[in-house]
Amino acid sequence: MTAEHWDSRYADIGDTAVSWFQPIPQVSLDLISSISGPVDSVVDVGGGASRLVDHLLAKGYHDLTVVDLSQESLSASRERVGQAPVHWVQTDVRDWQPDRTFHVWHDRAAYHFLTDVQDQQRYWTLVRESLPVGGHVVVATFADDGPGMCSGLPVQRYSEQDLAAAMGESFTPVATQREEHVTPSGGTQSFVWVVARRT
Numbered sequence: 260m261t262a263e264h265w266d267s268r269y270a271d272i273g274d275t276a277v278s279w280f281q282p283i284p285q286v287s288l289d290l291i292s293s294i295s296g297p298v299d300s301v302v303d304v305g306g307g308a309s310r311l312v313d314h315l316l317a318k319g320y321h322d323l324t325v326v327d328l329s330q331e332s333l334s335a336s337r338e339r340v341g342q343a344p345v346h347w348v349q350t351d352v353r354d355w356q357p358d359r360t361f362h363v364w365h366d367r368a369a370y371h372f373l374t375d376v377q378d379q380q381r382y383w384t385l386v387r388e389s390l391p392v393g394g395h396v397v398v399a400t401f402a403d404d405g406p407g408m409c410s411g412l413p414v415q416r417y418s419e420q421d422l423a424a425a426m427g428e429s430f431t432p433v434a435t436q437r438e439e440h441v442t443p444s445g446g447t448q449s450f451v452w453v454v455a456r457r458t
C-alpha cells in the first residue's frame with residue numbers, strides 16, 4: 260500500500276473508470292444527512308477523487324477536509340472544485356496526526372485496506388481522538404460476502420456486527436446499511452456501512 264500504487268491506479272485507469280467510482284455518492288450523502296447532531300465539519304479519509312466533497316460543497320458545507328495517500332487523486336479533486344476552501348491532506352492515514360477535531364469522519368473503502376490488527380486498532384484510536392463526544396463516524400468496507408481484493412490489494416471484509424465491534428467501546432452504532440455498488444464496468448460489489456456516535 261504505497262502512494263505510488265494509488266497514484267498509478269488513478270493516472271492509468273482514470274478517476275471515473277476506477278472500480279470504486281460513483282458519480283453521486285448517494286449512500287454517503289444520505290447517511291451524513293441522517294446524523295442527529297453537529298455535522299459542520301467533515302473529514303473524508305481516503306477520499307481520493309470522490310465526488311463527495313463536490314456534493315457537500317453544493318449543500319453548503321464549508322469546513323471540509325480530504326485526506327488521501329494519493330496526491331494524484333487529491334489534485335484531480337482540487338482541480339474539479341476550484342477555489343473552494345477545502346483542506347487537502349496528502350498522507351498515509353496511519354501517520355496522520357490532525358491538530359483539530361471533526362464532527363463527522365467519513366471513510367468509504369479506505370479502512371478495509373488495513374489488514375494488520377495493530378493498524379486497525381491505531382485507526383480507531385485516531386478516529387476516537389479526532390471526534391468530540393457526540394461526533395459521528397460513517398464508514399464503509401467490503402461486506403463479508405464482498406470481494407477479497409480491491410485494486411490489486413487484499414482487504415479485510417466485515418459484517419455490520421464485525422465493523423461495529425472493530426470500533427471499540429467508545430462508539431455506539433446508530434445505523435447500518437448494505438449496498439450493492441455497481442462498478443463502471445458493470446460488476447457489483449457488496450458493501451457494508453456503519454454510522455456510529457462517539458460516546
Ligand SMILES: C[S@@+](CC[C@H](N)C(=O)[O-])C[C@H]1O[C@@H](n2cnc3c(N)ncnc32)[C@H](O)[C@@H]1O
Nearest residue numbers: 265305306307309327328329351352367368369
Ligand atoms: C477504493 S479507493 C476509495 C476512494 C474514495 N473513498 C471513494 O469512495 O471514491 C481507496 C482510497 O483510499 C486511499 N488510501 C488507501 N490506503 C490509504 C492510507 N493508508 N492512507 C490514506 N489513504 C489511503 C487510496 O489512495 C484511495 O484513494
